Amino acid sequence: MTPDILLALALFAGATLFTPGPNNLMLMASGANFGLRRTLPHLAGVAFGFPLMIVPVGLGVMQLFDLWPTAYTLLTVFSVAYILWLAWKIAHAAPPPEAQTDARPLGFFQAAGFQWVNPKAWSMALGAITLYAAERDLSSTLWIAGVFAALGTLSALAWVTLGTAARRLMADLRRLRVFNRVMAVLLIASMLPVLL
Structure with missing residues (x-):
């Protein structure tokens, strides 16, 4: 992969990874509800x-x-259908004091598996392969995966950190409930650009 194609790929990956979507909104909600440490497997x-x-x-x-x-x-x-169910779960999440025994963030395998049903992830993957690995060869595909892994880690950390910062403002349980409901609505809204 040439340096100019690699730069274009990095810009594409950054634009798609850092913008709101199901993953980022769920990471932000998890950071707000569970904090950074407990959200690390999800991240x-x-x-x-x-x-x-x-x-x-x-x-x-x-x-x-x-x-x-x-x-x-x-x-x-x-x-x-799956994202609508997740939005419902986020909207109805019990605040941490009520949920200390049974509520927990997504684990590593749940979050990794979620990629296969995430419409934005599919559009990103299909777009990246179409634009930067037209031959669909192993080398180009691995470059794409590597760029997304590096920038995806930074993006996920940024969104969890944003949620963790919001957590401090959510000490009032009413505000946390409102935050969770807003995150659920934004999660549903994040599907619209992909579906349209």
């Missing part, structure tokens, strides 16, 4: 789960959508 699952998704997408899964476009429609329907 790592997002930061490394997406790059791990890029590899099979670039090396073959994308061909499934070329051969059977209905598969992408089915994936979109399932993804939207």
Whole structure:
């Protein structure tokens, strides 16, 4: 991969990773509800789960959508239903004092698995492969995964830190409930650009 293509890829990755989307809003909500330390597995699952998704997408899964476009429609329907369920869970999350025994943030494997049903992750992966690995070769696909892993870690950390900072303002349980409901609405709204 040439330096100019690599720079273009980094700009594409940065623009897609740092903008609001399901992952970032869930990381921010987790930071606000659980703090940085407890959210680290969720953060790592997002930061490394997406790059791990890029590899099979670039090396073959994308061909499934070329051969059977209905598969992408089915994936979109399932993804939207799952994100609506997650938004409901966030909106109805019990504040930390009420939920210390049973509430917990997403774990590494849950967050990594979430990438496969995240509409924004699919658009990012398909866009990156189309633009920067048109030949769908292993070398280009690994470069894309590496750039997304590096910038994805920074993005995830920034969003969790933002949520953790908001946590200090959420000492009042009413404000935390409002925050969770706003995050749920934003999570639903974050799907609109991808779906339209």
